[in-house]
Amino acid sequence: MKEIILYTQPDCPPCEIIKKFLNEYGYSFTIKDIKKDTGAHKELTEQYNSFSTPTIIIGNTVIRGFDLEKLKSVLQIKESKRA
Numbered sequence: 001m002k003e004i005i006l007y008t009q010p011d012c013p014p015c016e017i018i019k020k021f022l023n024e025y026g027y028s029f030t031i032k033d034i035k036k037d038t039g040a041h042k043e044l045t046e047q048y049n050s051f052s053t054p055t056i057i058i059g060n061t062v063i064r065g066f067d068l069e070k071l072k073s074v075l076q077i078k079e080s081k082r083a
Helices: 013-024 037-049 068-075
Strands: 004-008 032-033 055-058 061-064
Touching: 004 013, 004 037, 013 068, 032 037, 055 068, 061 068
Parallel strands: 004 032
Antiparallel strands: 004 055, 055 061
16 A cells, blocks of 8 residues: 555644544554644645645645545545445
8 A cells, every 4th residue: 555645734624534534444644744844844835736735645646635535536445325
């Protein structure tokens, strides 16, 4: 499995949803808080050209902002439809 990096910041409700989602499916991930870690903030903006959280890095894929459907697609998660 490719490493998952989650760029986040305090008081970011979508970030919390992504954390819960990844935990629910048993994925391990690295959290980089852009408010506490200036290096992480620099990486986010300069390396990944992103200016929002959550931003998720999986291998060479960058998911900017809250996009649960794209995250499911990249992780190849198929949920059964409930009636």
